[in-house]
Amino acid sequence: MKSLLLLLIVCFSFLVFIPRQTQGIQFLVSCGSNSTSYADSRKWVGDDLSSNNNFTLSDLGIAAFNSTSVEDTGYTGFGPLYKSARFFSTSTSYNFTVDPGNYCVRLHFYPFQFGNYNSNDSAFDVSANDMKLITKFNISDEISWKAEKTNSNITSVVKEYYINIDLNGLQIKFVPNLNSFAFINAIEVLPTPDNLFNTNITKVGSNGLTTITDRAMETMYRLNIGGPKLKSTSDQFLYRNWDSDENFMFSVNAATMVHNTSEISYVTLNYSSVAPLLVYETARVMGNTDVVEKRFNVSWRFFVDPNFDYLIRLHFCELIYDKPNQRFFKIYINNKTAAENYDVYERAGGMNKAYFEDYFDILPQQTDTLWLQLGPDSLMSGPGTDALLNGLEIFKLSKNGNLAHVLDWTSLNGNIHPHGSAKKRLLIEEICFAIACVLALILISGGYCWYIRGKKKSKMAEDAPPGWHPLALHEAMKSTSNARPSNQVVKKYVSTPSINNRTGRKFTLSEIKAATKNFDELAVIGTGGFGKVYRGEIDGGSNIVAVKRADPLCGQGLKEFETEIEMLSKLRHRHLVSLIGYCEEKGEMILVYEFMANGTLRSHLYGSPPPADVLTYKQRVEVCVGAARGLHYLHTGSEVGIIHRDVKTTNILLDEEFVAKMSDFGLSRAGPTLDQTHVSTAVKGSFGYLDPEYFRRQQLTQKSDVYSFGVVLFEVLCGRPVIDPSLPKDQINLAEWALRWQRQRSIEKIVDPRLKGDYSLESLKKFAEIAEKCLMDEGKNRPSMGEVLWQLEYVLQLHDAYIRERESFRSTGELPFGDVPHSLSHIREDE
Numbered sequence: 115m116k117s118l119l120l121l122l123i124v125c126f127s128f129l130v131f132i133p134r135q136t137q138g139i140q141f142l143v144s145c146g147s148n149s150t151s152y153a154d155s156r157k158w159v160g161d162d163l164s165s166n167n168n169f170t171l172s173d174l175g176i177a178a179f180n181s182t183s184v185e186d187t188g189y190t191g192f193g194p195l196y197k198s199a200r201f202f203s204t205s206t207s208y209n210f211t212v213d214p215g216n217y218c219v220r221l222h223f224y225p226f227q228f229g230n231y232n233s234n235d236s237a238f239d240v241s242a243n244d245m246k247l248i249t250k251f252n253i254s255d256e257i258s259w260k261a262e263k264t265n266s267n268i269t270s271v272v273k274e275y276y277i278n279i280d281l282n283g284l285q286i287k288f289v290p291n292l293n294s295f296a297f298i299n300a301i302e303v304l305p306t307p308d309n310l311f312n313t314n315i316t317k318v319g320s321n322g323l324t325t326i327t328d329r330a331m332e333t334m335y336r337l338n339i340g341g342p343k344l345k346s347t348s349d350q351f352l353y354r355n356w357d358s359d360e361n362f363m364f365s366v367n368a369a370t371m372v373h374n375t376s377e378i379s380y381v382t383l384n385y386s387s388v389a390p391l392l393v394y395e396t397a398r399v400m401g402n403t404d405v406v407e408k409r410f411n412v413s414w415r416f417f418v419d420p421n422f423d424y425l426i427r428l429h430f431c432e433l434i435y436d437k438p439n440q441r442f443f444k445i446y447i448n449n450k451t452a453a454e455n456y457d458v459y460e461r462a463g464g465m466n467k468a469y470f471e472d473y474f475d476i477l478p479q480q481t482d483t484l485w486l487q488l489g490p491d492s493l494m495s496g497p498g499t500d501a502l503l504n505g506l507e508i509f510k511l512s513k514n515g516n517l518a519h520v521l522d523w524t525s526l527n528g529n530i531h532p533h534g535s536a537k538k539r540l541l542i543e544e545i546c547f548a549i550a551c552v553l554a555l556i557l558i559s560g561g562y563c564w565y566i567r568g569k570k571k572s573k574m575a576e577d578a579p580p581g582w583h584p585l586a587l588h589e590a591m592k593s594t595s596n597a598r599p600s601n602q603v604v605k606k607y608v609s610t611p612s613i614n615n616r617t618g619r620k621f622t623l624s625e626i627k628a629a630t631k632n633f634d635e636l637a638v639i640g641t642g643g644f645g646k647v648y649r650g651e652i653d654g655g656s657n658i659v660a661v662k663r664a665d666p667l668c669g670q671g672l673k674e675f676e677t678e679i680e681m682l683s684k685l686r687h688r689h690l691v692s693l694i695g696y697c698e699e700k701g702e703m704i705l706v707y708e709f710m711a712n713g714t715l716r717s718h719l720y721g722s723p724p725p726a727d728v729l730t731y732k733q734r735v736e737v738c739v740g741a742a743r744g745l746h747y748l749h750t751g752s753e754v755g756i757i758h759r760d761v762k763t764t765n766i767l768l769d770e771e772f773v774a775k776m777s778d779f780g781l782s783r784a785g786p787t788l789d790q791t792h793v794s795t796a797v798k799g800s801f802g803y804l805d806p807e808y809f810r811r812q813q814l815t816q817k818s819d820v821y822s823f824g825v826v827l828f829e830v831l832c833g834r835p836v837i838d839p840s841l842p843k844d845q846i847n848l849a850e851w852a853l854r855w856q857r858q859r860s861i862e863k864i865v866d867p868r869l870k871g872d873y874s875l876e877s878l879k880k881f882a883e884i885a886e887k888c889l890m891d892e893g894k895n896r897p898s899m900g901e902v903l904w905q906l907e908y909v910l911q912l913h914d915a916y917i918r919e920r921e922s923f924r925s926t927g928e929l930p931f932g933d934v935p936h937s938l939s940h941i942r943e944d945e
């Protein structure tokens with residue numbers, strides 16, 4: 115009897131839990147179309163009412179068809195759908211006949227031109243039954259935001275929602291804003307398995323559960339961690355796209371990718387609709403096995419809409435270890451502990467078993483970033499300290515019947531530009547081409563160097579309205595994002611027509627003259643081999659810029675100048691000084707850069723007059739991390755890689771928030787693949803920073819930059835010039851002198867006394883070790899810039915941990931583990 119009952123329960127649970135794709139009908143609607151089309155390997159019906167499709171449209175609006183309108187990235191596979199759209203100038207709704215239940219709704223928007231209607235001019239609200247999905251939709255803002263936050267070159271917006279429908283029918287309503295109109299390209303309504311989301315979810319930072327009912331959700335991110343993009347065709351249930359995660363990682367080098375494709379299965383059958391198995395085949399684990407003590411976090415950062423609650427779904431599957439206790443870790447969401455002592459093997463009950471874990475978190479007020487971090491469990495020190503993650507989804511939860519968030523660039527400006535290299539991939543070919551041109555330029559123009567140097571920094575920093583840089587950057591980004599497919603681009607290089615708007619803003623000479631008070635000598639903030647750099651005010655004084663005016667005697671040709679602009683405008687990165695625009699008029703060749711309020715790194719380390727404010731140890735490390743990131747991008751951001759060739763503290767500039775940016779990279783040269791010529795006659799670079807190997811063999815590699823960067827690291831640590839002829843002979847050359855101390859493991863004796871010992875000794879030692887490795891005699895023994903970057907981040911974490919321990923020591927009186935506050939006992943030997 116009992117077993118019969120059990121059998122019944124088992125059968126019943128199968129009935130309930132096996133996801134049925136055909137539970138309810140699905141709608142794939144191609145709006146504005148009168149025919150059936152195939153896109154994304156699926157069949158879509160036109161919304162023309164001549165056939166009964168089980169849905170109605172309250173107002174026909176305007177059916178728009180434009181055969182030349184094609185989505186140009188070819189990435190989504192939705193091209194055919196984006197040839198038609200429907201425009202509405204009055205409130206209009208699609209009514210779908212559906213049963214009560216859970217549905218996934220996707221809305222496709224693609225900028226579309228039809229007669230006088232251009233989607234770019236539309237402004238409207240969208241709701242689904244009573245749930246507000248979108249307010250004040252602005253397609254071009256939406257695309258720019260997404261392209262930037264996800265570091266991709268998207269051209270369309272697909273919004274995905276999960277909605278519970280409790281009465282018959284789904285009404286998707288488009289309401290144009292005042293004097294405007296609405297548009298839509300395609301709509302998907304897909305029934306979802308009831309058990310796709312649990313109602314009771316672990317709340318981060320408390321031991322309790324949160325019950326989520328009657329809330330709608332919007333998908334913010336869906337990532338295949340450590341693996342490639344997965345197309346919708348690999349998901350038989352909901353046709354979800356999975357992006358790759360590297361653009362969201364705080365430090366890609368902190369984690370390595372692993373995969374195992376054999377025999378992965380779901381922990382329980384009902385998980386099969388949660389994510390395709392492909393997601394579980396790849397993962398990231400903690401990187402860099404050199405570090406015995408893995409005291410760091412693997413971190414991902416996401417931009418999200420402020421003032422909402424989020425559901426964070428982590429997908430796990432242990433791919434490597436076949437027993438428990440091999441790796442356990444902590445999960446942090448928004449710097450709060452979500453789980454401790456987490457052992458994937460144990461939770462799944464085995465290896466290669468796929469499952470997921472959901473967390474609920476309320477973002478702090480006004481926060482627009484969401485952090486996910488996996489780190490060691492300090493209670494469990496030892497070899498088992500490692501982390502793993504296979505997939506990640508972030509959903510925004512509705513609040514009081516609302517999911518809409520109005521993008522507000524002005525309020526976001528303070529926080530845009532995560533760290534990534536926007537438009538990287540799109541531009542690779544263009545960069546290659548530009549590099550070839552720059553090579554030619556270098557050969558022609560020979561020795562040629564320029565730099566901006568910020569002076570009178572504090573006054574100017576006050577003058578500069580906060581947060582204008584990102585705005586200017588954003589304008590420039592927008593113009594580069596307009597790039598069309600590449601055949602046009604190549605032609606452009608060949609025929610050199612006048613520069614178009616992809617290269618940033620074009621200034622007139624009179625604008626430049628007004629900005630610099632007719633090249634006022636008082637506005638000069640630096641000079642270089644090519645001419646002078648002026649501080650300029652544009653846009654009626656609201657924006658400050660650095661204006662580089664080429665000296666006509668320098669002989670740089672117009673064509674090279676244009677190539678230079680092209681190249682510079684392609685190299686966009688938070689840690690590279692960006693080009694805002696240019697001016698070519700009456701034989702003048704002028705470049706306009708973002709203004710770096712805090713000038714050169716060197717001016718903050720030493721010199722005359724001595725720097726007023728001493729950079730703290732943490733600031734110094736952060737500056738080095740930033741510069742390393744910029745260099746790493748130069749080295750790896752394009753296929754050929756770019757060698758800076760003149761890494762030094764005067765080419766590292768600091769903005770008003772002391773964010774470090776590399777400058778002078780426009781004159782760098784392409785990496786080894788293009789560098790077969792070896793025509794370089796004189797060894798270029800700056801004395802004191804020069805790679806001895808480059809000197810010997812006249813061969814340039816990225817490791818030459820690493821060497822120079824090593825010198826920078828010692829310069830930052832010791833706070834003295836790289837060459838100081840006033841010192842005794844054995845101290846003149848910083849690199850040699852510092853290396854001697856470092857080899858004796860007594861680097862702390864020559865640290866900048868102005869730091870007053872306010873740093874973690876452990877962190878300092880690590881820092882010096884990196885510098886030492888960078889200065890290895892042979893390039894092949896030096897680390898790559900990526901490794902340097904990763905190690906420096908570790909240095910920062912060591913220091914932060916020390917500060918935290920010291921604070922807790924101060925507040926609790928308990929002696930911390932590890933570092934004893936050595937500053938108490940530490941005595942510096944005077945030179």
Ligand SMILES: *[C@@H]1O[C@H](CO)[C@@H](O)[C@H](O)[C@H]1NC(C)=O
Pocket residue numbers: 148149179
């Ligand atoms: C369908 O729409 C296309 C494009 O607007 C039009 O050329 C064609 O005549 C329409 N066909 C029917 C049967 O209405």
Ligand SMILES: *[C@@H]1O[C@H](CO)[C@@H](O)[C@H](O)[C@H]1NC(C)=O
Pocket residue numbers: 139166167168
């Ligand atoms: C409309 O719905 C009915 C039942 O729900 C179904 O049999 C029919 O095929 C649907 N029609 C279309 C065009 O999808």
Ligand SMILES: *[C@@H]1O[C@H](CO)[C@@H](O)[C@H](O)[C@H]1NC(C)=O
Pocket residue numbers: 170171172207208209283285
């Ligand atoms: C669509 O549905 C709403 C409510 O569900 C109803 O008020 C409206 O009249 C319907 N429109 C059409 C064209 O069926």
Ligand SMILES: *[C@@H]1O[C@H](CO)[C@@H](O)[C@H](O)[C@H]1NC(C)=O
Pocket residue numbers: 186187189265266267268539540599
């Ligand atoms: C960007 O565009 C290029 C070509 O237009 C395409 O090959 C590439 O896949 C796109 N990248 C992304 C991330 O969409």
Ligand SMILES: *[C@@H]1O[C@H](CO)[C@@H](O)[C@H](O)[C@H]1NC(C)=O
Pocket residue numbers: 225226227232233234254596
């Ligand atoms: C809409 O604006 C974007 C720039 O914001 C532009 O790239 C695109 O071509 C425009 N689309 C149409 C159809 O005009």
Ligand SMILES: *[C@@H]1O[C@H](CO)[C@@H](O)[C@H](O)[C@H]1NC(C)=O
Pocket residue numbers: 180181182183226227228229230
């Ligand atoms: C189709 O789109 C292109 C550009 O997107 C535009 O130039 C053209 O005018 C549009 N055609 C019609 C019929 O509106």
Ligand SMILES: *[C@@H]1O[C@H](CO)[C@@H](O)[C@H](O)[C@H]1NC(C)=O
Pocket residue numbers: 234235236237252253254255523
């Ligand atoms: C959309 O946003 C862009 C840039 O923020 C703005 O130029 C444009 O006027 C907006 N469109 C509408 C219809 O408001």
Ligand SMILES: *[C@@H]1O[C@H](CO)[C@@H](O)[C@H](O)[C@H]1NC(C)=O
Pocket residue numbers: 127131309310311312382384385388
């Ligand atoms: C899967 O089924 C189990 C019971 O067999 C249930 O506890 C769990 O919530 C279900 N999970 C999902 C995602 O449906």
Ligand SMILES: *[C@@H]1O[C@H](CO)[C@@H](O)[C@H](O)[C@H]1NC(C)=O
Pocket residue numbers: 313314325
């Ligand atoms: C969720 O928790 C509530 C109590 O907080 C409980 O009554 C309910 O049964 C739980 N639901 C599920 C599906 O576990």
Ligand SMILES: *[C@@H]1O[C@H](CO)[C@@H](O)[C@H](O)[C@H]1NC(C)=O
Pocket residue numbers: 373374375376377433434435466
């Ligand atoms: C992949 O998983 C299988 C077990 O299914 C295991 O035998 C094998 O060692 C794993 N491969 C790696 C590289 O860990």
Ligand SMILES: *[C@@H]1O[C@H](CO)[C@@H](O)[C@H](O)[C@H]1NC(C)=O
Pocket residue numbers: 409410411446448449450487489911915
């Ligand atoms: C990892 O991140 C969490 C949350 O931000 C933080 O509390 C912890 O100290 C970090 N661990 C390390 C080793 O940096």
Ligand SMILES: *[C@@H]1O[C@H](CO)[C@@H](O)[C@H](O)[C@H]1NC(C)=O
Pocket residue numbers: 413448449485
């Ligand atoms: C959370 O942690 C990240 C990385 O460690 C840090 O940058 C951020 O400032 C922290 N946020 C808060 C609110 O402490």
